[in-house]
Amino acid sequence: NINAQRIWNTLMEMGEIGATEAGGSCRLALTELDRQGRDLFVQWCRDAGCEIGIDRIGNIYARRPGTDPDALPISTGSHLDTQPTGGKFDGIYGCLAGLEVIRTLNDEGIETRRPVEVVIWTNEEGSRFAPAMVASGVYSGKFTLDYALNQTDAQGIRLGDALKTIGYDGDIEVGARRFAKFFELHIEQGPVLEREDEEVGVVTGVLGMRWYDVKVKGVSAHAGPTPMSYRKDALGAAARMITAMIDLASERADEDGRCTVGELHIPKGSRNVIPGDLNFTLDLRNATLDGLEAIERDAMALIDRIAAETGVEVAVERIWDSPPIAFDAECVAAVEKVVAKSGYSYRRMTSGAGHDAVNISQVAPTSMIFVPSVGGISHNEAEYSTPEQIAAGAQILFEVMRDEALA
Amino acid sequence: NINAQRIWNTLMEMGEIGATEAGGSCRLALTELDRQGRDLFVQWCRDAGCEIGIDRIGNIYARRPGTDPDALPISTGSHLDTQPTGGKFDGIYGCLAGLEVIRTLNDEGIETRRPVEVVIWTNEEGSRFAPAMVASGVYSGKFTLDYALNQTDAQGIRLGDALKTIGYDGDIEVGARRFAKFFELHIEQGPVLEREDEEVGVVTGVLGMRWYDVKVKGVSAHAGPTPMSYRKDALGAAARMITAMIDLASERADEDGRCTVGELHIPKGSRNVIPGDLNFTLDLRNATLDGLEAIERDAMALIDRIAAETGVEVAVERIWDSPPIAFDAECVAAVEKVVAKSGYSYRRMTSGAGHDAVNISQVAPTSMIFVPSVGGISHNEAEYSTPEQIAAGAQILFEVMRDEALA
Numbered sequence A, B: 001n002i003n004a005q006r007i008w009n010t011l012m013e014m015g016e017i018g019a020t021e022a023g024g025s026c027r028l029a030l031t032e033l034d035r036q037g038r039d040l041f042v043q044w045c046r047d048a049g050c051e052i053g054i055d056r057i058g059n060i061y062a063r064r065p066g067t068d069p070d071a072l073p074i075s076t077g078s079h080l081d082t083q084p085t086g087g088k089f090d091g092i093y094g095c096l097a098g099l100e101v102i103r104t105l106n107d108e109g110i111e112t113r114r115p116v117e118v119v120i121w122t123n124e125e126g127s128r129f130a131p132a133m134v135a136s137g138v139y140s141g142k143f144t145l146d147y148a149l150n151q152t153d154a155q156g157i158r159l160g161d162a163l164k165t166i167g168y169d170g171d172i173e174v175g176a177r178r179f180a181k182f183f184e185l186h187i188e189q190g191p192v193l194e195r196e197d198e199e200v201g202v203v204t205g206v207l208g209m210r211w212y213d214v215k216v217k218g219v220s221a222h223a224g225p226t227p228m229s230y231r232k233d234a235l236g237a238a239a240r241m242i243t244a245m246i247d248l249a250s251e252r253a254d255e256d257g258r259c260t261v262g263e264l265h266i267p268k269g270s271r272n273v274i275p276g277d278l279n280f281t282l283d284l285r286n287a288t289l290d291g292l293e294a295i296e297r298d299a300m301a302l303i304d305r306i307a308a309e310t311g312v313e314v315a316v317e318r319i320w321d322s323p324p325i326a327f328d329a330e331c332v333a334a335v336e337k338v339v340a341k342s343g344y345s346y347r348r349m350t351s352g353a354g355h356d357a358v359n360i361s362q363v364a365p366t367s368m369i370f371v372p373s374v375g376g377i378s379h380n381e382a383e384y385s386t387p388e389q390i391a392a393g394a395q396i397l398f399e400v401m402r403d404e405a406l407a
């Protein structure tokens, strides 16, 4: 069995690097603090007898060798980078649970046929360098290495240069290290497991998601002398669009329809001026490709209808498209078998958030394991899972990886 | 008759001070550019034989003496300060039309019993120093002089210090200079006259207006893993509130009900985060006090209802309250008589915007005259009225003031 106290302490120790006053962590990708976090992780892995490999985008592969020199590894992993005001769990948990698996195999003196490996994926969050999950994207062939290395942060620093600065520009070809299977353990980042009182989520897939930028152009005019019927109010129109799209997603609850407008900006807003221009972001998600197509079609139709009714012009640009993913049936079954035997309560579920595992699933049999997030809170310094929840997930991961690596 | 070319040239010459590339003007209150505008105005008035007085809040009184030393003046005026990206007409027109009245009286050699006076009100726009119309507010006893002098701009500069810096801190007691009657000529700043093809507006009063700050507090959460039914989406709630309040005002069109949300801000907005906190401004207007009370009551009720339905908390603060104003019946009749005789098409109308005349109406018989704004555009560098429209308003003002000053 895994050591519950040890994995908790390991998480808390990692959380000290970039610790924020409100109890979270700030370790933006490829900063000095990210380097310190990586160095600590690498040291812990070396101490546990792992061989360390680093590829050209800075992904770290920590391997506990197996007895069969030709066997591909059973791999796990996640990311060590955080949001600017992130928590101590998102990503980090999956990395350190992998380390806990290796430590437990050592404690129990278990030799496996296949190597057991923990991977740290560079820049998952996308907070410093867009896009998110870029290094697992290069690994899976979604992005070229050049594309990723040339992304720049808000200060204009290239990802490739930041990588060199912290000394994590390795020489392994990205994608050269293959996996027999890949399992990612993560906090849920949502409220479902907690509300439904389940201890573990067996993740069968990931929602499809599309991101859009929407620009609304009305006519800016003085709030006082302009009668309602003369107005082309960009915010009035956007408010109707947002309301209708939220209703649309709510009606599609059975297919995990989701609609979020996270940013809305009125560039020259003034208290007594009818907004003439604004822009907002739109994030649509759905469990099925048909559902995603349908929600997009309906959303675009209602945007056009409301624009016509309110006299504004609207321009919508789709800037990201990630189709729904079904994880490998055998990997899902392997997790479910262990969870069912463990006595932990669980449910099969779909991940609403994107993860590195989405990219890996394109090139290796993959699935994920979730543990509850207290209050459903994530991307927030208040992000929390209890020591018992943390231990439960690590124990499941341990048993899954051990069984797979022995086979 | 007034000289149409002269007033147009005078307006254009004043517009050169702080001219913007897009054809507007930027002369924020009590800046060096405002000083240049004031100096030019004062020079023109002295050249036209006026006596200049300046009060302790920087209001300028340019007086053409009458024959009766005991008679109070017939006064007009407006403001020379502009919005940051303002036009050449808002306020300035009323000041320079007053000068044109005096120049025309001189040209025609008319001696009046009462003095004829043009007043420049300091800081009408409120763009640099809040609140708007502050100096006419001190004049009418709404604000104390100390209150006004201690207002600060975004750089922390006191209004009183800025006034001293540009040398317009006069020594006349504010409010000591009384008026027999006060007429303000202004551009409409809205679309009504143009759309209804009327040349002049006889302004009978000003809408009541109330300003509010609204804060909405939901729960910030990750857009992906949070099902619609679990959300407390601050923007989703605000969008419903804004939609419903706009509908409310539209239903009250017959009493000039108006609702504007000009600013909406999501402090930590992020594309894949459900907004947990936001604030927006609210501007409600109505022609009657009962109507204003009713629209406020209905708006507050629907805000509370939607907050309850969407699970968010809401806090509303009323930060400004300006009741509906009915202008002096005799002043309105005097304007209407002249307009009707002139042959210009006209309509009686209510001003949707606040003006210095609202404050003056509390202490002297007052009314206003409007000319059309092309496209209804104002507070914008594209603000425009044609030379013919500019001449028409000045001609009406001339006849009204001449008749009143002779009487």
Ligand SMILES: NC(=O)NCCC(=O)O
Pocket: A132, A352, A353, A354, A355, B223, B224, B272
């Ligand atoms: N886990 C996570 O935050 N991924 C970012 C992409 C998304 O919004 O789902």
Ligand SMILES: NC(=O)NCCC(=O)O
Pocket: A223, A224, A272, B132, B352, B353, B354, B355
């Ligand atoms: N004329 C003008 O812009 N007044 C400011 C107050 C208002 O919003 O009506």
